[in-house]
Amino acid sequence: MNTVVQQRRRNFTYGDYRHWPEDERWELIDGEAFNMSPAPSRQHQDVVVEMLRQTANFLQGKPCRPYVAPFDVRLPKAGEADDAVNTVVQPDLAVVCDAAKLDQAGCRGAPDWVVEVISPHTAAKDHVRKRELYERHGVKEYWLVHPLDRVVTRYVLANGRYAQPLIEEAVGRTAVACLPGLEIDWEFLNPPDDTRPGPAG
Known part of the structure; x- marks a missing residue:
């Protein structure tokens, strides 16, 4: 698979993707293949969980x-x-409210809310390619969470377009506009005070 991707960067479809090795993780955006390795950091996984x-x-x-x-x-x-679909993504977190979009393979169609936790090797793709992609396909709300900077960037769909991004500190609570009543509490991003004195000598 790696050799094929190096030789031909575009025009892949879900029909190709389904036959790639199961121990490799890829995304397709408009037919272009993106390798999702290396594995996310522990902090990234802590945020997702x-x-x-x-x-x-x-x-x-x-x-x-x-x-x-x-x-x-x-x-x-x-x-x-x-098999002709040329865009298959794996968001860090996706919420789907229309059960008709769910099947054994995953989700066919736009989730309502998508969250990407930013890693250095995915930042450009998540901020540019995926923002445009999710807007085009009608994802109601798209969040980019920057755990190191403790910042969340939020896009909310209005009249088929994303309004200006809302860029906020990830402190306190942040409401999810498309899921009224849900607020993400960012307290978990604040590590415990580790400045306690050690045992007396």
């Missing part, structure tokens, strides 16, 4: 469902057959 926990607790008994990567989200053009 905590955001999933808070979201899943809030959604208990509600129709919306949260998913974390690896979870394939296919973003087809209107009427496009699965």
Whole structure:
């Protein structure tokens, strides 16, 4: 697979993607393949797990469902057959409220809320390519969480376009506009005070 991607960067489809080795993780954006290795950092995973926990607790008994990567989200053009789809992404966190979009392969169509936790090797793709992609396919709300800087950038869809980004410190609580009542509590980003004196000598 690696050799093929090096030779031909575009025009891959979900039909190709389904036959790639299961121990490799890739995303397709408009037919271009992006290798998702190396594995995310521990801090990245801590953020994803905590955001999933808070979201899943809030959604208990509600129709919306949260998913974390690896979870394939296919973003087809209107009427496009699965094998012809050339965009398949694996958001760090995705919430899907329309059960008709869910199948055994993952999600076909835009989730309602998508979160990407920024890593150095994904920052440009997440801020530019994925922002444009999620806007085009109608993702209602897109968050980019910067754990090192403790900043969250939020895009909310209005009339088919993302409004100006809301860039805020990840402190206190931040409401999810498309899921009224859900607020992410950022307390987990504040490490415990580790300045306690050591044992007396």
